[in-house]
Amino acid sequence: PTDNPGGGAPGDSTHLLRELLEQGAENAILGPLWDPVAVQFCHAAGIGARLQLRFGGKTAVASGQPLDAEVDIVNLAKNASQSFSGGQVPLGDTALIRLNGIEIVLIEKRTQTLGRDLFTHLGVDLTTKRIISVKSTNHFHAAFAPIAAEVIYTDADGPLPRDVRKVPYQKVQRPIWPLDDVAEPVRIV
Structure with missing residues (x-):
């Protein structure tokens, strides 16, 4: 969630990936990581x-x-997409790379993880993965919860903290829930 493009984050944060590498994670996959230039290099190099x-x-x-x-x-x-709510969300060109025990999905067009096809369009069998790390706050849940032994929400460093009270807002009229304790919800029509 700290790098969820659906919330406005870039989608190219390396914090969680670095932690997985430092912990020696095996049989893990992370995605998506938005990097159009890296995708081009991968396509030029070939499978x-x-x-x-x-x-x-x-x-x-x-x-x-x-x-x-x-x-x-x-x-x-080439020109991949993921399905969501009856439609298709473009990913652009994509690449599946492996670094140590971790596979990473690189995408050309910035988006969050919406469903399993973000991974499966590249031939990944998610049921064989020990760790599946997605960049999404909530939209992933319906697709991934059925295959997950446990869903763990993380709050790694990044541009979009999971706790909205940590966002450095600059033009928010206060008080406002959930940033402040407000006795009663205020309805603005």
Whole structure:
């Protein structure tokens, strides 16, 4: 949620990925990570290539530093989309890369995780994954809860804190719930 494009965040934060790497996570997948340039490099290299790649952390200081790593290109897709509420949400070109025990879905068009097809369009069998990390606050839940042993919400560093009281608002008329204790909800018509 701290990097949920559905809430206005860039979608290229590396904080959670770095933590997964530091913890030695295995059989994990994270997505999406918005990085159109990295996607282009992956497509130019092709499936099966090993590539020195800089990805993530390019649009905001709060997104963290880019990762520089040698990655394997697992799969690629052109003009991909994910389904949501009867429609299609464009992902653009996509790449599935592997770094140590973690697979990462890179996307060309910025969006949040809405359903499993964000991963499955690249051939990922999510039922075999030990850890599935998504960039979404709520929209993912209906699709992923049935295959998850547990859903854990994280609040890593990033541009969009899960706790809205931590957002550095600049033009909010106060008091307002949930930022302030308001005795009774105020209805504005």
